[in-house]
Amino acid sequence: MAREANIVVDDKSFAKQLREDLEQALQKDARPVSLNDWNHASLARRSTAWFTYYLVRLTIGLTGLPDKA
Incomplete structure (x- = not known):
């Protein structure tokens, strides 16, 4: 699951703890996806x-995030 x-x-102190937690999660749970894996x-x-990716983008767009104007 993505964490953002x-x-x-x-x-x-908060930044240090957050960095440690994210690095630990990467070491424990992350796995690389190679182009070969994706192609197969x-x-x-x-x-x-792809559907999930675009659904998340749509959801973010609909939540009314501030414009970059």
Whole structure:
């Protein structure tokens, strides 16, 4: 599952703990996806990945995030 933090915190202790937690999660749970793996994934798996990606983008767009104007 993706983890993302879009916040601004001016606290070195918090930043250090967050970095350690993310690095630990990467070491424990992350796995690389090579181009070869992607090319050999089933059509259903690739379609699900793309659908999910665009659904998340749509959801973010609909939540009314501030314009960049």
